[in-house]
Amino acid sequence: MLTKLKLNRFKDTQFANLMTKRIFNVLLVANPYDAFMLEDDGRIDEKIFIEYMNLSLRYPPRFTQVSTEEDTWRQLGNTMFDLVICMPGSDNSDTFDIGRQIKEKYPHIPLVVLTPFSHGIRARMEHEDLSIFEYVFCWLGNTDLLLSIIKLIEDKMNLEHDINEVGVQMILLVEDSIRFYSSVLPNLYKFVLTQSQEFATEALNEHQRTLRMRGRPKIVLARSYEEAMDLYERFKNNILGIISDARFPREGAVDSLAGIKLLGEIRKSDPYMPLILQSAEESNRAYASRLEASFIDKNSKKMNIDLRDAVSRNFGFGDFIFINPRTMEEVARVHNLKELQNVIFSVPAESLQYHIIRNHVSRWLYSRAIFPVAEFLKQIRWEGLQDIDAHRKIIFEAIVKYRKMKNQGVVAVFQRDRFDRYSHFARIGDGSLGGKGRGLAFIDNMVKRHPEFSEFENASVVIPKTVVLCTDIFDEFMDTNLLYQLALSDADDDTILRAFLKAKLPDRLVEDFFAFFDVVKAPIAIRSSSLLEDSHYQPFAGIYSTYMIPYLEDKYEMLRMLSDAIKGVYASVYYRDSKAYMQATSNVIDQEKMAVILQEVVGTQYGDRYYPAISGVARSINYYPINDETAEEGTVSLALGLGKYIVDGGLTLRVCPYHPDKVLQTSEMEIALRETQTRFYALDLKNNGHNFSLDDGFNLLKLTVKDAENDGALDYIASTYDPYDMVIRDGIYPGGRKLITFANILQHDVFPLARILQLAQQYGQAEMRRPVEIEFAVNFDARTKSGVFYLLQIRPMVDVKAGLDEDLTQIPDDQLLLKSENALGHGIMEDISDVIYVKTEGYSASNNQLIAYDIEKLNRRFLDEGKHYVLVGPGRWGSSDTWLGVPVKWPHISAARVIVEAGLTNYRVDPSQGTHFFQNLTSFGVGYFTINAYMNEGIYNQELLNSMPAVEETKFLRWVHFDRPLTVKMDGRKKLGVVVLPEEE
Structure with a gap:
């Protein structure tokens, strides 16, 4: 009877009144490229939209981006904002001033700083008064952080009300290092939100599932001993667990043992509260075992994984594991409420008693937002009943009543649309696109918005057909194949690659890949697009692998090559050079996640080889201007064949797009003969990848210009050296050595390459607000004198603006x-x-x-x-x-x-x-x-x-x-x- 009353009463007040204070409008004070990176890469609007739909809320936050003081005041005058995020770029020192003025005029709006992790900005922030900001976060290229910021502030606003209303739980994180909590919070939120989606089991319909998600545990950040103690005292009956650093401020000064003192006090008052101590000092491990707390080593390369596991194990997330208290071995495991109902009578008595005394069952139900049962079972203590069979019966009946109270319903599964021949750009998965993927999305967007790109009679400007495997596929691949241990070890590159090649990609991708093959019908490039790659403060260009595979009629053979290439790119995150680079850039390898870009290779087939007429890299600032060139006019490196030749430092033709007729390398015959391209790369269409190796160029052919001449690929691209008259003639003539000069395209404008490059540099630089580097390739048809200019990648060149007045x-x-x-x-x-x-x-x-x-x-x-x-x-x-x-x-x-x-x-x-x-x-x-x-x-x-x-x-x-x-x-x-x-x- 008691059970029935309790459950019914809870049913009435369920989740309708939770999370009532929301952030609807966010003002982002940042330059356009930083804002684009945040919004389009992680599709922040879309991510939050999906989450809000899951929570059956109709108004996801809108992001309004401003980059000047005038815009800021205009927007604040027009709209009610619930949160302001300030992103100081290295070139934008007035962000803090704008923040200060907003706080004076609108004291009720929470302000947050989101700062790129770079030495220059860190140094500057040491001199800023940050007291007006609720939190300072550090941007590590992971868009989940933005979601965490919004959730953290919403959790803070709703904490007291929701705990009092239905007993929502909280996780207390005590940490004062900006660098660490910026990396830990997205992980914690991702974990908690994923768990709250997972516990929407088959017993729930869509409506109840979304309501239940509102009851997920809140995460609260404390940055000092006093703040943490105050939160604990106020909400101690509703804390799932506590994660604390060892060193943080106590009594106004940094105390290296503050965390140990804090956890000691809490342990005195609650012998069973789950505690996690994280510290960079190994000596603190001894304190953790004395406090019966888990210990996480902050120096570990897999710190975030360790933390996730400890939270999952101790805070009641994941499966409920019944253990034998004497041996600590698992005796039973349940995934959901229905399974708990099924095993409750068969769990050994000593195991069930161990868990009841420690409140484990109610903690597990709380973490899954099953408040009525959790609240009810929490009150039925072992000391009161001391009868194991009575406990079994009570637990069983409570679950049955709760499950009956819910309508049965099926959870709808979201299905991806198929890629088709009209698509340019698609994604598989829900994670980030990574650096190159972001750049591609940015260019695609830029070309559409500027009509000049489509006004050429004999040229079109596009990106190649592209599919991105988002970073969550990488996470899933690493987790399901248990690869982290080997990957983070000191194993040599070849061992790591072999282990990755043996591992298995998710089966559901097979159909997607087949659909992609059908649409592209051309060789495919498999490029790395990591989270940190091409982030504009610390580019990772050229650190990871890019493979290419030929197009085959046998799609299963092609699937094998594609799978190997994807795994090869994944493995390259953990090669020795990558780890050294991580160390050099003060990044944590565990932060690195890899998206993979599958992209049609630009080129033409000549027998068994495949390559484009032109590849190039354009930079919008030229540090080596010569003759009439200025630094601002930029510079382009052009080559015949695949772009790997340029990346590898091959001999290219260097030209300024504003002076295409003045090329140093072709200005004198002697220089032209000595300093123009003699070799080029092509994809070997006969190589079907059985010799797959660490070298991502294993199936590329390094050919001579003579080979391209035999292919008939040099029309309008080459000039001919006439040894009798000792002159170089623009064009292809019988006999004589062929020189790659692009003369007919540059000097005689057969194809508007220079003009397209001017536009790409101009708009790329204007929209990124900093100098850019653009990779491109051109397919040129000599018969029709027309071609397609493909933009492959854009990334910022970091322009150092340090002051120097001295002569x-x-x-x-x-x-x-x-x-x-x-x-x-x-x-x-x-x-x-x-x-x-x-x-x-x-x-x-x-x-x-x-x-x-x-x-x-x-x-x-x-x-x-x-x-x-x-x-x-x-x-x-x-x-x-x-x-x-x-x-x-x-x-x-x-x-x-x-x-x-x-x-x-x-x-x-x-x-x-x-x-x-x-x-x-x-x-x-x-x-x-x-x-x-x-x-x-x-x-x-x-x-x-x-x-x-x-x-x-x-x-x-x-x-x-x-x-x-x-x-x-x-x-x-x-x-x-x-x-x-x-x-x-």
């Missing part, structure tokens, strides 16, 4: 170690004391690969100590051609802060352009100097270095240390860079 030409030469009149970079560095340089005595390019190994070893030592150095050597750093320079990859030199190409009299290479290094150089503000001292182009005081003792010396390198730091000064506008020697004492 560097005035510094006397004898005070300089290095001086370059052709320098890349801008700003001042005063914290470098070490120089690593390649010895020039007896130097031979044949040793370049060995030199690369030496540098990698030294670089690792600098990374481990968090120090930087100046790197000097001959030729192009990072060229894949070992005769042109030392073939290092970025992770091998990532601790260098100035990289110098120093020409030798017998070994001169022109300043390198077009490698993926540039994205990283500009991102980290690294200086790149070109010096040819023997021609009086700059200064390289190697005699001084040779006279100093070496910290370490190998056959090819010397590492020299200065007692006091060198000063690096770079003027990007004048292309001047100097390294000034320390003053003598």
